[in-house]
Amino acid sequence: MITGHRGAAALAPENTLAGIQKAVESGIKWIEIDTQLSADKIPVIIHDKTVKRCTNGKGRVGDLTLAELKVLDAGSWFSNEFKGETIPTLEEALLACQEHNLNMNLEIKIHNEHEVKPLVEKVVETVKHLNFPIEKLLFSSFSKNALVHCQTLYPEVRRGFITEHKPSNMLDTIKPLDLYSLHIDHRILNEKLAKSIKETGLTLMIWTLNDPKKVDKFTAWGVNNIITDKPNVF
Numbered sequence: 001m002i003t004g005h006r007g008a009a010a011l012a013p014e015n016t017l018a019g020i021q022k023a024v025e026s027g028i029k030w031i032e033i034d035t036q037l038s039a040d041k042i043p044v045i046i047h048d049k050t051v052k053r054c055t056n057g058k059g060r061v062g063d064l065t066l067a068e069l070k071v072l073d074a075g076s077w078f079s080n081e082f083k084g085e086t087i088p089t090l091e092e093a094l095l096a097c098q099e100h101n102l103n104m105n106l107e108i109k110i111h112n113e114h115e116v117k118p119l120v121e122k123v124v125e126t127v128k129h130l131n132f133p134i135e136k137l138l139f140s141s142f143s144k145n146a147l148v149h150c151q152t153l154y155p156e157v158r159r160g161f162i163t164e165h166k167p168s169n170m171l172d173t174i175k176p177l178d179l180y181s182l183h184i185d186h187r188i189l190n191e192k193l194a195k196s197i198k199e200t201g202l203t204l205m206i207w208t209l210n211d212p213k214k215v216d217k218f219t220a221w222g223v224n225n226i227i228t229d230k231p232n233v234f
């Protein structure tokens, strides 16, 4: 399986509806996007703590209301072709996935552990309100707390832990979370580690792989899902 990272981050501004459209045009079935809360507690789709890198605005996402976020241009920084693209709400992104029959790997982006409860509550509320099909949804996070909270509020939805470290006891520490998948930085994965992950029964995903020549190696190691900025070349 191939997943478009932040939509299709090499083809369109990341975490935008244009990115979701590029993923659809690439023919893939999964996208990964990042969500966090606006100041007025609406889940929006953006990766960084601030709007600086990916819009023409400034300030922290969590300090700006949806109305303040929505007037920002989230496309021009990438290219003029995408001028006027806006930061989507989670609801808009979910509707786009439903329209195109896409599966969503929704990363609960935690910049501060205080954000966990309010963010997960709003995410679950939004997903339930839209009746987004649970079989097409995967919650993922670097935050174990966020995954625990997802399990409490919506246990039917699969959960994946994202990691860029490989502490020797990592597989033991995540066992109680009853996860579906482990999403690991491809640069730290080796054959031995892949084997031990697969032996636990977890689905194995890697990010962010942009070189299709490496696909065969990772597939041979049992990787199930490749998260890439370039779904078109995969």
Ligand code: G3P
Binding pocket: 005, 006, 032, 034, 047, 107, 140, 162, 183, 207, 227
């Ligand atoms: O979900 C995998 C990947 O998105 C995690 O890293 O920083 O791109 O959210 P990041």
Ligand code: MG
Binding pocket: 006, 032, 033, 034, 107
């Ligand atoms: Mg992400």
